[in-house]
Amino acid sequence: MLNKARFLLILLITYAHGYAQITNKNELEAYKSAYNAYLWGFPMVTLGLSIEEFVQNPERAKFNNFAIIQSSSKQKTTSNEDIVYSKAYLDLKDTPLLITLPVNSLKYYSLTFTDAFSGIFEVFSSLKNISKEKAILIVGPDWKGEIPKGVKKVIKSPTNLAWVEGKVSILDKLEMAESKKLLESIKISEVGKKDNAKTWTDRHSFPKLKTSGSPTEQALIMDWKSYFSYISQILKENPLPDYQKKYAMDFEDLGIFPGKDFEDAKVNNKKQKGIKQGFTDAIELLKTEAPRQEDYNKNGWTYNVSEGKWGNKYTKNAASAYNGFSQTASEEIMKYKTTLDNNKEKLLGAQKYKLTLKKAQLPQTKAFWTINVLQVDKQIYENAKGKYGIGSKSKGLKFNKDGSLTIYLQVEPPKGLETNWVPLPTENFELVFKVYTPGEMVYSGEWAPPAIENVK
Incomplete structure (x- = not known):
């Protein structure tokens, strides 16, 4: 609705x-x-x-350099659905930038480029890198020059100021080191910058x-x-x-x-x-x-179908900025959120819940889907079990005889079904369901996850 x-x-x-x-x-x-x-x-x-x-924080990188950010070190004032990610502000006025990419990585990553007016103008991901590009070039709106040898992918930013976020999917603590290493391997270098070029601050x-x-x-x-x-x-x-x-x-x-x-x-x-x-x-x-700010509400889940590309919907743009620019391009990641169960009551860790996806209800995707838990402070729930969520690529998932999949959401794991379990905090929480590279039924807004069932 x-x-x-x-x-x-x-x-x-x-x-x-x-x-x-x-x-x-x-x-x-x-x-x-x-x-x-x-x-x-x-x-x-x-x-x-x-x-x-960002630039005044000595722990962060300067312009045209990635900084690795973890949820525990982030100011907890806005929603943060990624336990670790990278971010860089790009100054394209006087120089194009060469971004080197991970080589032979089997793990998913994405780079979302946003202009000065908070519009997403490009999403580049490992799934789109079919030709195994080793680097991409990003240039400003007025750039004219030679493309470095060996570079085939050129991204033109509509503004001289832009920013990029690098994201990976992490469902448990064991993936943390590998994911950070992947993000750290993505580097930015300035191409042909003049020695007397003034910085953004200047x-x-x-x-x-x-x-x-x-x-x-x-x-x-x-x-x-x-x-x-x-x-x-x-x-x-x-x-x-x-x-x-x-x-x-x-x-x-x-x-x-x-x-x-x-x-x-x-x-x-x-x-x-x-x-x-x-x-x-x-x-x-x-x-x-x-x-x-979400336009749609189905089965208790709220979502958008054109996130990050609001155009002249200025209040939508403002709402996105108010919420900390936690937007993703819907064609790359379709995102659903809920804080309610099937009785329209607030989700609470003291209760037990389950989410059953019938065989025909599994989301259409060219990649995978995930479910994460956010605490009341809108941060990923980091817990002693080291399990931050669950997804279609989680090892050992147990499907029901009819082909459906039941996910159990509770503080302690159900006996014999630990692989289908997502740990909860004891207080109120929020669920985030993401479908990566969604199919048409998902991307169009027709599909939504079923309601979260309160197991009385």
Whole structure:
């Protein structure tokens, strides 16, 4: 069932509430512009804040270098469905980047490339590397040059600023060392960079903030001048896609001009009440709706079918950024989440549950599927058993006589069925079901996992 009607109702109510607070015509126009600019710019602002946090952390890599991140070391403010992954911010203004790939790896990996406006523009995975490429080249929107010898795959980023996440699937502790080694083998090198080329930090001047917390938390309490300044810094070197150019023209009265620094002098003092109210209402909408950003709800599982490719759905983009950019391209990984059982009660580790996939219900996939458990802090449940989930490639799965598969979810393993068991924390939890390289029935949104059955 689509949740769009509910979302549009909330949007209309929030918008109408703000309008009711303002009667001056100039302030009303400023309110509308600020409201829309806040949602449109939220991914840019949180990206800028994320970069500032990332490059200032001595434990993390600099631009154009991968950092390996584990869930236990990650700030626990956003959902993290991967116990270990890699991340790199890419500066493509003055140099293309060569990414070397794992050689002869039998383990699945994927590289998801996202532009400055939080749109996924490429997913490269081991399953797509049919020709066994040893390296790929990623270039900026204006790049013109020679492709290095031996490189066949060239990825063009629509923006000079981009970021990439490397992901693997880990279901138990025994896979950890191998997975980290695989991620560490993926390297980035700059091709033909000039010695006098300025770094990202040298070319940009973000306002100094007196706040602390995650990028999302800081963006939510930022004053409007700092907020618009962050947007302007991101826009300086990153061309807007055609479908956004006309939309962005509405924000010139707020001092936002693509390609230029923020011009606060352009903002009339009489408009500031409208701007502040627009900010307040946009923040309220995000806080209310971002946790419910999935469009579909079936059998208690929520999911999207076009994740990471929202286009001009700016509130969807903002919601994704609010949730920590935990998006994946649906054609590569179809993702389902639930916190409810078949009685629509909250999942609780003190209970026992099971999930039965009938033979005809097993998801269509060209690769595999997995189920992981997230704790209340939205992190993978790391437990003493060293078992983080289960999947179609798990060893020793026991199928029922009719070809169906039953997964047992409880704190302690059921006797004789340990291979079909997923450990649970004692408190509330969330389940994440992922289908890698899904088939048409899954990718279209028609298929969803069956409901989680509470075993009374």
